[in-house]
Amino acid sequence: MTDIVNAPKPASRRRSAIAPLLNVLRFLLRSPTSAFGLAVIALLVLLAIFAPLLATHDPNVQNLNNVLQPPGGNHLFGTDELGRDIFSRLLHGTRITLNIIFLVTITVGPIGLAVGTIAGYLGGIFDTILMRITDIFLSFPGLILALAFVAALGPSLNNAIIAIALTSWPPIARLARAETLTFRSSDYIAAARLQGASPFRIIMHSIVPMCLPSVMIRLTLNMATVILTAAGLGFLGLGAQPPMPEWGAMIATGRRYMLDSWWLVTFPGVSILLVSLAFNLLGDGLRDALDPKQMNRR
Amino acid sequence: MKSVEVTNLGIALGHGAKAVNILPDVSFTVEQGECFGLVGESGSGKSTVLRCISLLLEHWRGTVKIGGASVRDMGVIERCRTVQMVFQDPYGSLHPRHSVRTVLYEPLRIHNLDRRQERMEQALRDVGLPISFLDRFPHQLSGGQRQRVAIARALILEPDVLLLDEPTSALDVSVQAEILNLLSDLRARRGYTYILVSHDLAVVDYMCDRFAVMRSGEIVEVLDRAALENNSATHDYARELISASIAYDRAS
Ligand SMILES: Nc1ncnc2c1ncn2[C@@H]1O[C@H](COP(=O)(O)OP(=O)(O)OP(=O)(O)O)[C@@H](O)[C@H]1O
Ligand SMILES: [Mg+2]
Numbered sequence: 001m002t003d004i005v006n007a008p009k010p011a012s013r014r015r016s017a018i019a020p021l022l023n024v025l026r027f028l029l030r031s032p033t034s035a036f037g038l039a040v041i042a043l044l045v046l047l048a049i050f051a052p053l054l055a056t057h058d059p060n061v062q063n064l065n066n067v068l069q070p071p072g073g074n075h076l077f078g079t080d081e082l083g084r085d086i087f088s089r090l091l092h093g094t095r096i097t098l099n100i101i102f103l104v105t106i107t108v109g110p111i112g113l114a115v116g117t118i119a120g121y122l123g124g125i126f127d128t129i130l131m132r133i134t135d136i137f138l139s140f141p142g143l144i145l146a147l148a149f150v151a152a153l154g155p156s157l158n159n160a161i162i163a164i165a166l167t168s169w170p171p172i173a174r175l176a177r178a179e180t181l182t183f184r185s186s187d188y189i190a191a192a193r194l195q196g197a198s199p200f201r202i203i204m205h206s207i208v209p210m211c212l213p214s215v216m217i218r219l220t221l222n223m224a225t226v227i228l229t230a231a232g233l234g235f236l237g238l239g240a241q242p243p244m245p246e247w248g249a250m251i252a253t254g255r256r257y258m259l260d261s262w263w264l265v266t267f268p269g270v271s272i273l274l275v276s277l278a279f280n281l282l283g284d285g286l287r288d289a290l291d292p293k294q295m296n297r298r
Numbered sequence: 299m300k301s302v303e304v305t306n307l308g309i310a311l312g313h314g315a316k317a318v319n320i321l322p323d324v325s326f327t328v329e330q331g332e333c334f335g336l337v338g339e340s341g342s343g344k345s346t347v348l349r350c351i352s353l354l355l356e357h358w359r360g361t362v363k364i365g366g367a368s369v370r371d372m373g374v375i376e377r378c379r380t381v382q383m384v385f386q387d388p389y390g391s392l393h394p395r396h397s398v399r400t401v402l403y404e405p406l407r408i409h410n411l412d413r414r415q416e417r418m419e420q421a422l423r424d425v426g427l428p429i430s431f432l433d434r435f436p437h438q439l440s441g442g443q444r445q446r447v448a449i450a451r452a453l454i455l456e457p458d459v460l461l462l463d464e465p466t467s468a469l470d471v472s473v474q475a476e477i478l479n480l481l482s483d484l485r486a487r488r489g490y491t492y493i494l495v496s497h498d499l500a501v502v503d504y505m506c507d508r509f510a511v512m513r514s515g516e517i518v519e520v521l522d523r524a525a526l527e528n529n530s531a532t533h534d535y536a537r538e539l540i541s542a543s544i545a546y547d548r549a550s
Contacts, residue, residue, distance in 0.1 A: 187391035190354050190385070194381075194382060194383055195408055195451075196375055201408070210394075211393045
């Protein structure tokens with residue numbers, strides 16, 4: 001634990017960049033719940049990477065002589081109404097889930113941060129305009145708004161991702177603005193202004209780093225909602241289209257056979273539950289790990 | 299080095315009906331190379347004067363001239379290289395996530411100065427910190443070391459005028475003396491013009507040639523350092539302040 005502090009001189013430059021990350025990781029692993037979340041997400045990533053190797057069958061090959069087989073034997077999690085192997089479909093579904101999370105995060109994070117920090121730091125007319133736009137988006141429930149978007153754009157996975165991204169940036173912007181307001185009058189911002197830094201530079205160099213931890217926590221906690229919304233859209237037939245092995249869509253088609261063949265909905269359902277739970281636990285862990293009061297220990 | 303002339307400086311803060319006239323009308327001049335003190339009770343507007351001079355506050359009336367040129371007419375770049383400020387609280391004036399290297403490198407990059415490594419090392423040497431501190435973060439520094447970094451940040455742009463807003467009031471006594479020595483040492487070597495805010499007359503006595511006593515936004519009287527010894531202030535409030543301070547010194 002203390003070896004970071006006493007790191008040998010030559011390596012200390014590089015280490016000072018990685019050390020905080022390692023510390024956060026160590027902190028997360030110390031608590032069982034966030035360690036569990038981290039483990040599930042690591043597993044999810046590994047499964048997604050090696051899905052083609054681990055899958056026992058082709059996820060899209062139908063075999064009508066072999067429909068609705070219960071778990072066991074040749075099919076670990078059984079087969080669906082078209083004779084496709086559910087285990088293999090779940091494995092390939094991890095890629096879709098990760099894809100959704102990744103795309104939503106890389107759009108929502110920067111947009112929310114940019115809107116929030118610009119509104120908060122520049123204030124005045126910028127604040128009024130940006131925050132009214134944010135309020136408009138916030139005044140609809142996320143799923144309803146996403147539904148409306150997908151209905152307008154046409155059902156497909158990409159449109160579902162766009163819709164989810166459009167509905168999940170406003171809370172991030174609100175958060176970033178609130179954080180910015182607490183820093184904008186601080187002396188280190190005044191010092192940066194006295195050195196001639198432009199507003200853009202101050203936002204990028206001084207404000208964004210201060211907002212980043214809470215935005216990251218919020219994004220992580222948000223992922224559970226993103227997964228559930230994506231599954232919900234899939235379930236309603238507005239997200240991923242057949243034959244894509246998206247988990248929500250799998251539940252939707254499995255629903256008709258639920259009473260006799262429980263495995264059709266149970267395995268995708270448990271997967272969704274597990275992954276969204278994992279992101280929630282990780283987000284909670286991050287909140288503790290990135291707490292400013294902990295900063296002095298790092 | 300440059301002189302500072304403040305004439306009829308006035309500012310109201312707050313909006314609409316709630317606006318308060320913080321500084322009704324302040325004038326004073328500081329010779330080049332002089333250390334000029336601003337003393338007064340809390341809330342008397344000392345920091346506000348410095349914030350107006352440095353243009354951190356913009357909506358003021360009157361004129362502020364540094365070396366004969368109005369600060370409003372200077373470009374940003376020129377102004378930054380003319381006047382810099384050291385803040386009261388070293389715990390709040392350094393960005394918690396910027397290393398000392400970043401703190402010192404940023405101004406060099408903004409002003410596009412050459413020999414950057416050399417300048418950073420020189421700045422640290424000037425304030426008596428080892429070069430290895432470049433890779434430290436604020437939470438790895440003591441209060442006195444932070445204030446030294448803040449001074450190095452102000453000096454790295456080679457300004458003519460330094461505005462010091464209670465640079466030692468957040469530090470404990472032994473560290474206070476160190477920082478004050480450092481500041482007067484730097485002035486002796488480089489001839490900076492200082493405007494030093496303090497509510498501690500002992501600090502003013504040690505550092506300043508002349509000082510102004512402020513009360514509720516107005517300068518009551520401008521005095522020489524010598525006035526402290528025999529309390530030759532003519533204005534009642536200034537006399538009271540000085541005698542209270544002398545009584546306090548005797549008691550402690
Ligand atoms: N944004 C603002 N709006 C309204 N009033 C303000 C604002 N900022 C400061 N003031 C008022 O201006 C007055 C002067 O403040 P200033 O910070 O200059 O005092 P000071 O002399 O530096 O005090 P201290 O010794 O406590 O630092 C105070 O009475 C304060 O309440
Ligand atoms: Mg003050």
